[in-house]
Amino acid sequence: MLHHPTLDRLQQLRLTGMARALAAQAQQADIGQLGFEERLGLLLDSEAAERESRQNAARLKRAKLKQSAAPEDVDFRHPRGLDRTLFTRLMASDWVKAHQNVLVCGPTGVGKTFLACALANQACRHGHSVLYVRLPRLLPALALGRHDGSYAKTLAQMARTEVLVIDDWGLAPLTDESRRDLLEIVDDRHGCRSTIITSQLPVPHWHTAIGDPTLADAILDRLVHQAHYLNLDGESLRKKGKPV
Known part of the structure; x- marks a missing residue:
């Protein structure tokens, strides 16, 4: 009973993690064996964990990932050439801190989008902002944005996002306007x-796919030199009914 005013006060202060932990402590018969500082430490740990969980949920919502892919759900047993050592190293997200890129290439159905979203999910867990876009939809949206006034806003949003996922690179020919937008x-x-970036095209084919040699040089020079490569092959995972 003595805890009720404290619980109410914690809720009013939006310290819901501490409130939940305090209520849990009240149900533990041996909690009195812990000192004040120990119990306070547990309450603070609970509050910190809850805040981080809420913040991560908000980052994931803003990221708009196509798939709810978790790193722990990645299938390393399927024969598709996935470098487990490299992928595990990428899970640390040091490449984000170093402002490097990840290029995921392979045929349809081998899980390129799933792997990209798993990496993005992990980046969110490490506190980085993320945004997912599909290139076939992004480029027409940018073209429309030139007329409705949203062009500069969209570019600014992508520029400040720490990890930008560009899915389905190279699916269709680019216009000169699209090439310049990419640059x-x-x-x-x-x-x-x-x-x-995910693409069905191997990286050596990107230059031709972009079309204009000068713009292709400029675009690829900014992408490929500080990049990690996940080159996949093999049969489609969809045949086995697995998420891709």
Whole structure:
């Protein structure tokens, strides 16, 4: 009973993690064996964990990932050429701190988007802002944005995002306007942000796919030199009914 006013006060202060932990402590018969500082430490740990959970949930919501892919759900047994050592190292997200890129290439159905979203999910867990886009939808949206006034806002949002996931790179021919938009995006991020790109095309084919040699040189120079490569092959995971 003595805890009720304290619980109410914690809720009013939005210290819900501490309130929940205090209520749990009240149900523990041996809690009195702990000193004040020990119990306070447990309450603070609970509050910190709850705040981090809420913040991560908010980051994931803003990221708009196509798939709710968790790193622990990645299948390393399927024969698709996934470098487990490299992928595990990428899970530490040091590449984000170093402003490096990750390029995921392979045929359809081998899990490129799932792996990209898993890396993005892990980056969120480490406190980084993330945004997922599909290139076939992004480029028309940017073209429309030139007329409705949202172009600069969209570019600014992508520029300040710490990890930008660009899915389905190279699916369709690019217009000159699209090539220049891509250059704006990668130039804003070069040396200060990280980008994950998925593509069915191997990286050596990207130059031809971009179309204009001069713009292709400029775009790829900003993407490929500070990048980690996940080159996949093998049969589609969809045949086995697995998430890809």
